[in-house]
Ligand SMILES: [Ca+2]
Protein backbone atom coordinates (compact mmCIF):
# COMPACT_ATOMS: atom_id res chain seq x y z
CA UNK A 480 0.00 0.00 0.00
CA UNK A 481 1.81 3.07 -1.22
CA UNK A 482 -0.54 5.81 -0.21
CA UNK A 483 0.41 6.05 3.45
CA UNK A 484 4.09 6.20 2.58
CA UNK A 485 3.39 8.98 0.19
CA UNK A 486 1.23 10.94 2.54
CA UNK A 487 3.83 10.96 5.24
CA UNK A 488 5.89 13.37 3.24
CA UNK A 489 3.17 14.70 1.01
CA UNK A 490 1.46 16.37 3.91
CA UNK A 491 4.27 18.79 4.68
CA UNK A 492 4.74 19.40 1.03
CA UNK A 493 1.24 20.52 0.39
CA UNK A 494 1.18 22.68 3.45
CA UNK A 495 4.33 24.47 2.61
CA UNK A 496 3.45 24.60 -1.04
CA UNK A 497 2.53 28.23 -0.66
CA UNK A 498 5.93 28.90 0.79
CA UNK A 499 8.17 27.34 -1.69
CA UNK A 500 8.37 30.16 -4.16
CA UNK A 501 9.11 32.59 -1.41
CA UNK A 502 11.55 30.23 0.16
CA UNK A 503 13.20 29.88 -3.18
CA UNK A 504 13.27 33.63 -3.59
CA UNK A 505 14.69 34.17 -0.13
CA UNK A 506 16.96 31.24 -0.32
CA UNK A 507 18.21 31.25 -3.84
CA UNK A 508 21.03 29.13 -2.68
CA UNK A 509 24.46 30.03 -3.92
CA UNK A 510 23.54 33.64 -4.48
CA UNK A 511 21.86 34.14 -1.16
CA UNK A 512 24.96 34.85 0.83
CA UNK A 513 26.24 37.44 -1.61
CA UNK A 514 26.45 40.63 0.42
CA UNK A 515 23.84 43.13 -0.66
CA UNK A 516 24.17 45.63 2.15
CA UNK A 517 26.63 48.03 0.51
CA UNK A 518 24.00 49.92 -1.49
CA UNK A 519 22.07 50.52 1.72
CA UNK A 520 25.15 52.09 3.27
CA UNK A 521 25.41 54.39 0.27
CA UNK A 522 21.79 55.40 0.62
CA UNK A 523 22.23 56.21 4.25
CA UNK A 524 25.20 58.44 3.51
CA UNK A 525 23.02 60.49 1.17
CA UNK A 526 20.45 61.31 3.82
CA UNK A 527 20.44 65.06 4.53
CA UNK A 528 20.05 65.91 8.21
CA UNK A 529 17.05 68.10 9.05
CA UNK A 530 18.13 71.59 10.11
CA UNK A 531 17.01 72.69 13.58
CA UNK A 532 14.24 75.32 13.78
CA UNK A 533 15.62 78.81 14.58
CA UNK A 534 12.55 81.07 15.14
CA UNK A 535 8.98 81.10 16.44
CA UNK A 536 7.47 80.67 13.03
CA UNK A 537 9.62 77.65 12.66
CA UNK A 538 7.72 76.12 15.57
CA UNK A 539 4.58 76.04 13.44
CA UNK A 540 6.57 74.61 10.64
CA UNK A 541 7.94 72.15 13.09
CA UNK A 542 4.40 71.24 14.16
CA UNK A 543 3.52 70.72 10.54
CA UNK A 544 6.65 68.68 10.16
CA UNK A 545 5.67 66.68 13.22
CA UNK A 546 2.31 66.02 11.68
CA UNK A 547 4.01 65.00 8.49
CA UNK A 548 6.18 62.74 10.56
CA UNK A 549 3.04 61.23 12.07
CA UNK A 550 1.67 60.63 8.62
CA UNK A 551 4.93 59.11 7.64
CA UNK A 552 4.84 56.98 10.75
CA UNK A 553 1.35 55.85 9.83
CA UNK A 554 2.58 54.99 6.39
CA UNK A 555 5.49 53.13 7.90
CA UNK A 556 3.11 51.30 10.16
CA UNK A 557 0.96 50.43 7.19
CA UNK A 558 4.07 49.16 5.46
CA UNK A 559 4.91 47.14 8.55
CA UNK A 560 1.42 45.71 8.60
CA UNK A 561 1.75 44.85 4.96
CA UNK A 562 5.08 43.23 5.67
CA UNK A 563 3.50 41.26 8.50
CA UNK A 564 0.72 40.17 6.21
CA UNK A 565 3.20 39.17 3.57
CA UNK A 566 5.14 37.26 6.16
CA UNK A 567 2.02 35.58 7.42
CA UNK A 568 1.17 34.62 3.88
CA UNK A 569 4.67 33.30 3.42
CA UNK A 570 4.29 31.41 6.66
CA UNK A 571 7.91 30.43 6.74
CA UNK A 572 10.24 30.89 9.63
CA UNK A 573 13.77 32.10 9.96
CA UNK A 574 16.38 30.76 7.64
CA UNK A 575 18.68 28.49 9.58
CA UNK A 576 22.31 27.94 8.75
CA UNK A 577 25.29 26.72 10.71
CA UNK A 578 28.68 25.08 10.30
CA UNK A 579 29.26 21.38 10.65
CA UNK A 580 32.15 20.33 12.86
CA UNK A 581 35.20 18.36 11.85
CA UNK A 582 35.05 15.28 14.01
CA UNK A 583 34.87 11.52 13.99
CA UNK A 584 31.79 10.31 15.81
CA UNK A 585 31.07 6.85 17.17
CA UNK A 586 27.52 5.90 16.16
CA UNK A 587 26.35 4.20 19.32
CA UNK A 588 23.46 6.25 20.69
CA UNK A 589 25.78 7.98 23.18
CA UNK A 590 25.84 11.71 22.42
CA UNK A 591 28.84 12.51 24.64
CA UNK A 592 31.15 12.70 21.63
CA UNK A 593 29.09 15.69 20.41
CA UNK A 594 29.53 17.68 23.64
CA UNK A 595 31.84 20.30 22.13
CA UNK A 596 30.01 20.51 18.81
CA UNK A 597 27.57 23.34 18.25
CA UNK A 598 24.42 22.77 16.31
CA UNK A 599 21.19 24.61 15.73
CA UNK A 600 17.75 24.71 17.29
CA UNK A 601 15.20 23.67 14.70
CA UNK A 602 11.54 24.68 15.25
CA UNK A 603 9.21 21.96 14.11
CA UNK A 604 5.47 22.03 13.93
CA UNK A 605 2.58 20.07 12.59
CA UNK A 606 1.18 20.98 9.25
CA UNK A 607 -2.36 22.11 8.63
CA UNK A 608 -3.96 20.06 5.94
CA UNK A 609 -5.07 22.42 3.16
CA UNK A 610 -8.75 22.60 2.39
CA UNK A 611 -9.92 20.42 -0.41
CA UNK A 612 -7.56 17.57 0.35
CA UNK A 613 -9.21 14.34 1.33
CA UNK A 614 -6.71 13.43 4.04
CA UNK A 615 -7.34 11.96 7.43
CA UNK A 616 -7.30 14.57 10.14
CA UNK A 617 -4.30 13.81 12.36
CA UNK A 618 -4.16 14.02 16.12
CA UNK A 619 -2.83 17.26 17.57
CA UNK A 620 0.78 17.77 18.62
CA UNK A 621 2.43 20.83 20.12
CA UNK A 622 5.36 22.42 18.28
CA UNK A 623 8.79 21.35 19.46
CA UNK A 624 12.39 22.49 19.08
CA UNK A 625 14.83 19.86 17.94
CA UNK A 626 18.60 20.18 18.20
CA UNK A 627 20.50 19.30 15.04
CA UNK A 628 24.25 18.80 14.93
CA UNK A 629 26.33 17.75 11.94
CA UNK A 630 29.96 16.66 11.67
CA UNK A 631 32.21 15.22 9.00
CA UNK A 632 35.58 13.53 8.83
CA UNK A 633 37.50 12.32 5.80
CA UNK A 634 35.03 9.53 5.14
CA UNK A 635 31.63 10.15 6.72
CA UNK A 636 28.93 12.64 7.52
CA UNK A 637 27.42 12.36 11.01
CA UNK A 638 24.02 13.69 12.08
CA UNK A 639 22.71 13.99 15.63
CA UNK A 640 19.00 14.73 16.01
CA UNK A 641 17.95 15.32 19.63
CA UNK A 642 14.22 15.49 20.21
CA UNK A 643 12.60 16.55 23.49
CA UNK A 644 9.81 14.05 23.91
CA UNK A 645 8.70 11.38 26.33
CA UNK A 646 9.84 7.79 26.02
CA UNK A 647 7.47 5.61 24.04
CA UNK A 648 8.75 2.48 22.38
CA UNK A 649 7.03 -0.64 21.07
CA UNK A 650 9.22 -3.09 19.23
CA UNK A 651 6.14 -4.84 17.82
CA UNK A 652 4.59 -1.73 16.25
CA UNK A 653 6.74 1.11 15.00
CA UNK A 654 3.76 3.46 14.87
CA UNK A 655 3.92 3.32 18.68
CA UNK A 656 7.57 4.39 18.60
CA UNK A 657 8.89 7.69 17.28
CA UNK A 658 10.06 8.04 13.68
CA UNK A 659 12.93 10.47 12.95
CA UNK A 660 13.60 11.54 9.38
CA UNK A 661 16.35 13.52 7.71
CA UNK A 662 16.02 14.86 4.18
CA UNK A 663 18.78 16.24 1.95
CA UNK A 664 18.56 18.14 -1.27
CA UNK A 665 20.11 16.34 -4.23
CA UNK A 666 19.13 18.54 -7.20
CA UNK A 667 19.47 22.24 -6.53
CA UNK A 668 15.94 23.30 -7.54
CA UNK A 669 14.28 20.70 -5.32
CA UNK A 670 12.27 22.26 -2.49
CA UNK A 671 12.34 20.95 1.10
CA UNK A 672 9.09 19.11 0.58
CA UNK A 673 9.99 16.16 -1.49
CA UNK A 674 11.28 17.91 -4.56
CA UNK A 675 8.23 19.36 -6.28
CA UNK A 676 7.34 23.01 -6.69
CA UNK A 677 4.41 24.63 -4.96
CA UNK A 678 2.74 25.54 -8.25
CA UNK A 679 2.63 21.98 -9.50
CA UNK A 680 3.00 19.25 -6.96
CA UNK A 681 3.08 16.57 -9.62
CA UNK A 682 6.08 17.98 -11.43
CA UNK A 683 9.46 17.34 -9.88
CA UNK A 684 11.98 20.15 -9.59
CA UNK A 685 14.58 17.62 -8.60
CA UNK A 686 15.02 14.75 -6.22
CA UNK A 687 15.75 14.67 -2.52
CA UNK A 688 17.51 12.06 -0.41
CA UNK A 689 15.63 10.79 2.65
CA UNK A 690 16.83 8.85 5.68
CA UNK A 691 13.53 7.38 6.81
CA UNK A 692 13.62 5.52 10.12
CA UNK A 693 10.63 3.58 11.40
CA UNK A 694 12.17 2.04 14.47
CA UNK A 695 12.06 -1.75 14.50
CA UNK A 696 15.15 -2.43 16.63
CA UNK A 697 15.95 -1.79 20.25
CA UNK A 698 18.04 0.95 21.81
CA UNK A 699 21.75 0.57 21.19
CA UNK A 700 21.25 -1.65 18.14
CA UNK A 701 22.92 -0.61 14.90
CA UNK A 702 20.30 0.12 12.26
CA UNK A 703 20.67 0.79 8.55
CA UNK A 704 22.42 -1.15 5.84
CA UNK A 705 21.02 -3.87 3.66
CA UNK A 706 21.56 -5.72 0.44
CA UNK A 707 23.28 -4.06 -2.51
CA UNK A 708 20.87 -2.68 -5.08
CA UNK A 709 18.33 -1.38 -2.57
CA UNK A 710 17.94 1.31 0.06
CA UNK A 711 15.77 -0.95 2.17
CA UNK A 712 16.93 -1.93 5.65
CA UNK A 713 14.99 -5.16 6.16
CA UNK A 714 15.97 -5.57 9.80
CA UNK A 715 15.74 -2.26 11.62
CA UNK A 716 13.94 -0.12 9.01
CA UNK A 717 16.39 2.77 8.71
CA UNK A 718 15.74 3.03 4.98
CA UNK A 719 17.70 5.05 2.45
CA UNK A 720 15.12 6.58 0.16
CA UNK A 721 14.58 9.29 -2.40
CA UNK A 722 11.65 11.33 -3.62
CA UNK A 723 10.96 13.28 -6.78
CA UNK A 724 7.47 14.45 -5.87
CA UNK A 725 5.10 13.78 -2.97
CA UNK A 726 3.63 10.94 -4.95
CA UNK A 727 6.95 9.42 -5.83
CA UNK A 728 8.93 8.34 -2.78
CA UNK A 729 10.80 5.05 -2.87
CA UNK A 730 13.63 3.14 -1.34
CA UNK A 731 16.78 3.78 -3.36
CA UNK A 732 16.62 1.49 -6.37
CA UNK A 733 12.87 1.11 -6.08
CA UNK A 734 11.82 3.74 -8.58
CA UNK A 735 10.78 3.47 -12.20
CA UNK A 736 14.31 4.29 -13.38
CA UNK A 737 16.81 1.48 -12.95
CA UNK A 738 19.50 2.28 -10.40
CA UNK A 739 22.13 -0.45 -10.26
CA UNK A 740 24.12 1.68 -7.81
CA UNK A 741 21.34 1.78 -5.23
CA UNK A 742 22.62 1.05 -1.74
CA UNK A 743 22.03 1.64 1.94
CA UNK A 744 25.16 2.49 3.87
CA UNK A 745 23.30 4.35 6.60
CA UNK A 746 24.16 3.68 10.21
CA UNK A 747 21.91 4.72 13.07
CA UNK A 748 21.59 3.99 16.78
CA UNK A 749 18.97 5.48 19.08
CA UNK A 750 18.73 6.08 22.81
CA UNK A 751 16.43 7.98 25.16
CA UNK A 752 17.65 9.73 28.29
CA UNK A 753 14.73 8.43 30.37
CA UNK A 754 14.51 4.95 28.94
CA UNK A 755 15.33 3.42 32.31
CA UNK A 756 12.40 5.28 33.87
CA UNK A 757 9.96 3.74 31.43
CA UNK A 758 7.13 4.68 29.12
CA UNK A 759 5.83 8.23 29.21
CA UNK A 760 8.83 9.69 31.05
CA UNK A 761 9.99 13.02 29.69
CA UNK A 762 13.49 13.20 28.30
CA UNK A 763 15.39 13.49 25.06
CA UNK A 764 15.52 11.14 22.12
CA UNK A 765 19.02 10.71 20.74
CA UNK A 766 19.13 9.69 17.09
CA UNK A 767 22.74 9.33 16.03
CA UNK A 768 23.33 8.59 12.35
CA UNK A 769 26.08 8.49 9.76
CA UNK A 770 26.76 7.69 6.16
CA UNK A 771 29.79 7.84 3.86
CA UNK A 772 30.25 11.29 2.31
CA UNK A 773 30.13 9.70 -1.12
CA UNK A 774 27.99 6.68 -1.92
CA UNK A 775 28.08 6.46 -5.71
CA UNK A 776 24.28 6.28 -5.58
CA UNK A 777 22.49 8.90 -7.67
CA UNK A 778 19.55 8.69 -5.27
CA UNK A 779 21.68 10.03 -2.43
CA UNK A 780 23.03 13.49 -1.70
CA UNK A 781 26.81 13.47 -2.11
CA UNK A 782 28.89 15.55 0.29
CA UNK A 783 32.22 17.29 -0.29
CA UNK A 784 34.43 19.43 1.91
CA UNK A 785 33.47 23.10 1.79
CA UNK A 786 30.07 22.45 0.26
CA UNK A 787 26.71 23.26 1.79
CA UNK A 788 24.36 20.46 2.74
CA UNK A 789 20.66 21.35 2.54
CA UNK A 790 18.74 19.54 5.26
CA UNK A 791 15.16 19.25 6.48
CA UNK A 792 13.77 17.21 9.39
CA UNK A 793 10.56 15.40 10.17
CA UNK A 794 9.45 13.68 13.39
CA UNK A 795 6.51 11.38 14.04
CA UNK A 796 5.35 11.24 17.67
CA UNK A 797 3.49 8.09 18.80
CA UNK A 798 1.48 10.22 21.24
CA UNK A 799 -0.43 11.67 18.32
CA UNK A 800 -3.22 9.13 18.70
CA UNK A 801 -4.29 5.86 20.28
CA UNK A 802 -2.76 3.96 17.39
CA UNK A 803 0.40 6.04 17.44
CA UNK A 804 1.59 8.43 14.78
CA UNK A 805 -0.38 8.85 11.58
CA UNK A 806 0.82 9.52 8.08
CA UNK A 807 -0.30 13.14 8.12
CA UNK A 808 0.42 14.18 11.71
CA UNK A 809 4.17 14.58 11.81
CA UNK A 810 6.15 17.62 12.86
CA UNK A 811 8.27 19.19 10.14
CA UNK A 812 11.01 21.79 9.78
CA UNK A 813 10.05 22.64 6.21
CA UNK A 814 8.52 26.00 7.10
CA UNK A 815 12.05 27.22 7.70
CA UNK A 816 13.10 26.25 4.20
CA UNK A 817 16.27 24.24 3.77
CA UNK A 818 18.59 24.24 6.77
CA UNK A 819 21.94 25.18 5.29
CA UNK A 820 24.92 23.40 6.82
CA UNK A 821 28.41 24.29 5.66
CA UNK A 822 30.71 21.30 5.70
CA UNK A 823 34.32 21.71 6.87
CA1 LIG B 1 28.17 8.61 19.90
Ligand SMILES: [Ca+2]
Pocket residue numbers: 710719731741742743744774776778779
Ligand atom coordinates in the same frame (compact mmCIF):
# COMPACT_ATOMS: atom_id res chain seq x y z
CA1 LIG C 1 21.69 5.13 -1.13
Ligand SMILES: [Ca+2]
Pocket residue numbers: 688689710719720721731778779780
Ligand atom coordinates in the same frame (compact mmCIF):
# COMPACT_ATOMS: atom_id res chain seq x y z
CA1 LIG D 1 18.79 7.92 -0.81
Ligand SMILES: [Ca+2]
Pocket residue numbers: 644645647796797798
Ligand atom coordinates in the same frame (compact mmCIF):
# COMPACT_ATOMS: atom_id res chain seq x y z
CA1 LIG E 1 5.72 11.84 22.64
